[in-house]
Amino acid sequence: MNENIDFKYKDTKYRSSKVVNGLSMAGPRAHLRGMGYTSEEMSKPFIGVINTFNEFHPGHVHLDTIAKAVKEGISEAGGIPFEVNTISICDGFTLGHVGMCNVLPSREIIADSVEVFANGNQLDGLVLIGGCDKIVPAMLMAALRINIPAIMVTGGPMLPAIYQGKEYGTYQLKEMAGKLVKGELSVSEYTHMEEIFSPGPGSCAMMGTANSMSIFAEAIGMTLPGCATSHAVLGSKKRIAKESGLRIVELVQQNVLPRDIVTQEMLNLGVQITMSAGGSTNLSLHIPAIAREAHLKMTLEDLGTISEQTPYIAKIKPSGDHTLWDLDQAGGVRGLMRSLESLANLDQMTVSGKTHRENAAALVERNDEVIRPVDKAYAPHGSLVFLFGNLASEGSVVKQSAVVPEMRKHSGPARCFECEEDAVKAIYGSQIQHGDVIVIRNEGPKSGPGMREMLTATAALVGMGLSNSVALITDGRFSGATRGPCIGHISPETAERGPIAVIKDGDVIDIDIDRHLLQLRVSDEEIRSRLEKLPEFEPKVTEGYLARYAKQVGSAAEGAILK
Structure with missing residues (x-):
């Protein structure tokens, strides 16, 4: 019996030594050699x-x-x-x-x-x-x-992208769609934008x-x-x-x-x-x-x-x-x-x-116009604010850096939609009025499932000239391209029977970004009564990965991780 055979190709400090060292690892070594690797490379x-x-x-x-x-x-x-x-x-x-x-x-x-x-x-x-x-x-x-x-x-x-001497991002095409609908852009102009915006x-x-x-x-x-x-x-x-x-x-x-x-x-x-x-x-x-x-x-x-x-x-x-x-x-x-x-x-x-x-x-570059000194900051606070209240006991989020000052505090009647597509039709159909609060539900991690991004809706508001006078709240999420008082990630979501599930058209919703508040102007008793009358949530997807995902995913407030 030959006792001097150890087949040690790699220092055991490497995890991969388990793959190439030892008599029993002849198969992996053969595979590596078959792909052209040498004994030296295995080390x-x-x-x-x-x-x-x-x-x-x-x-x-x-x-x-x-x-x-x-x-x-x-x-x-x-x-x-x-x-x-x-x-x-x-x-x-x-x-x-x-x-x-x-x-x-x-x-x-x-x-x-x-x-x-x-x-x-x-x-x-x-x-x-x-x-x-x-x-x-x-x-x-x-x-x-x-x-x-x-x-x-x-x-x-x-x-x-450069268009007429100005810089644009691809996301702005969706905003331009509103201008096309309103007749402020021609089809040929819009098509040209498609050709150059990405x-x-x-x-x-x-x-x-x-x-x-x-x-x-x-x-x-x-x-x-x-x-x-x-x-x-x-x-x-x-x-x-x-x-x-x-x-x-x-x-x-x-x-x-x-x-x-x-x-x-x-x-x-x-x-x-x-x-x-x-x-x-x-x-x-x-x-x-x-x-x-x-x-x-x-x-x-x-x-x-x-x-x-x-x-x-x-x-x-x-x-x-x-x-x-x-x-x-x-x-x-x-x-x-x-x-x-x-x-x-x-x-x-x-x-x-x-x-x-x-x-x-070691950095050489500097531009105090693009990156301002702290004493000349645009604002004393960063981009995000998290809102809580009877509509979002676990939390919600708004990109405050993209909200105009006059909409940091807003109260308005709810206009409720069960999915993003219905809301987009209403926006382009001129059914949304200045001051409204659009509610898009059934878009959370479980209820979506998968927590869709609402950029089509928020871009439609911009294109139709409503982004500085209409708020939007959802248990879905937003793109970083979103502008205006758009509040997402409302938790608990629709599938978890959060209060967003029972908002009715005309209910007044109060938004106060400075006080971190998102409130439905309805009594706690009325909210409980409405929730008790809700039928059991029926998932949209019943097979495949998304069905498994919906069963395992946690709250958006905790990162929508799988449990």
């Missing part, structure tokens, strides 16, 4: 390059080139890259129809798919590549759940959820500096991708884990930085879910407190006139940090191996 760290590239939407169509640069960096640093794809959905393709029901639920599928691939193959480290609304939070959730060395590369924003690859050119979450990813130290706002088409994006590949091998060698980076203090900083730039209402869905994976906590009250204490220093479309391009040229996340230096804890380590303070100090 190197195995790095998963998890890519959400697809050919269906602009946020991910360019990620194959990003992955190529990442893999070059990994190989150069002495690792072995293994690229694998997972799904990604673009909110823009799913707006206004039942496809949107699948978008928020896809977050859980993406996170789960990364987990099972990384753990099933015992990878040593991960580079996670993605760029749109649910994909960035899903990747961060996966990294923190698995807790092996990981680094994120976000795909970067799309360049702004000029190339990247996430939509606005401070929507995709770019808000990319800023958050950099602010919590999970990307290299400059990654969030480096645009999709730039050489800097490819350099950051390659540098991320180089860096992940060092993180594996040093055993630096995501939960070492994302502490409670770092999580707080991420919220602070993102709120200072007008971050999306969907932050309130994703950050609590990310915190949970890190074994930390972030409630709506916590988010509200940080927002209230954070100056609003960068006003980016749709809330302002500046673009993501302007923000990038002004220093991006590092520029925001430099402006907030006196209020923020920047002495926290990032995946770069340097602290945020060190990264910000």
Whole structure:
């Protein structure tokens, strides 16, 4: 018997040693050799390059080139890259129809798919590549759940469109539809806008959820500096991708884990930085879910407190006139940090191996018009406010940075709709009056199912000239492109028999953003009586993933996580 056979190819400090070491692992070694790998390569760290590239939407169509640069960096640093794809959905393709029901639920599928691939193959480290609304939070959730060395590369924003000398984002097409209906635009003008408003690859050119979450990813130290706002088409994006590949091998060698980076203090900083730039209402869905994976906590009250204490220093479309391009040229996340230096804890380590303070100090760019100093902030508070009251005992959210002053406090009669499509028909049909409060229900995580985004409705209000005089409340959610007094994520939702389920046309709804109140001007006794008379909720979907999702998903107030 030959007792000298150990077949040890890899140091046992690597997780992947379980895959290649030992007599019993001859099968995996044979597979690797059959794919062209050498014995020497089996000794190197195995790095998963998890890519959400697809050919269906602009946020991910360019990620194959990003992955190529990442893999070059990994190989150069002495690792072995293994690229694998997972799904990604673009909110823009799913707006206004039942496809949107699948978008928020896809977050859980993406996170789960990364987990099972990384753990099933015992990878040593991960580079996670993605760029749109649910994909960035899903990747961060996966990294923190698995807790092996990981680094994120976000795909970067799309360049702004130029029309008649002004800059636009794709989201503004939906607002232009109202002008078309009213006869303020010709069909040929509108068609021309379609041809130019999405000029190339990247996430939509606005401070929507995709770019808000990319800023958050950099602010919590999970990307290299400059990654969030480096645009999709730039050489800097490819350099950051390659540098991320180089860096992940060092993180594996040093055993630096995501939960070492994302502490409670770092999580707080991420919220602070993102709120200072007008971050999306969907932050309130994703950050609590990310915190949970890190074994930390972030409630709506916590988010509200940080927002209230954070100056609003960068006003980016749709809330302002500046673009993501302007923000990038002004220093991006590092520029925001430099402006907030006196209020923020920047002495926290990032995946770069340097602290945020060190990264910000290396920045050359500065533009005090785009990123204002704290003493010249647009407002003393950040982008989001969380409202509570008898209509939202668990909470609701509004992007206050996009609300005109005269609508911060509003009372008006309810106009109730059981889905977004019916509300959109009423808006375009001139059935909504100034002062109304549109109520869209049956759009929550369970009742939707999947908590659809109401951008078609909110954009219709803008296009019809109603966004500064009509409020909208829903148990669904909003795009970061939403403007006006639009209050979403109302919890408890319709399916959970929250009071939103029993609002009647004509009921007066009181909104007070400054006092954080959302009230139905109906007595508690009447609300209870109406709820008691409601029939049992009947789910819209009874089979497949969405049916399982609806049964397991929790409240939007807790991040719509699966229980």
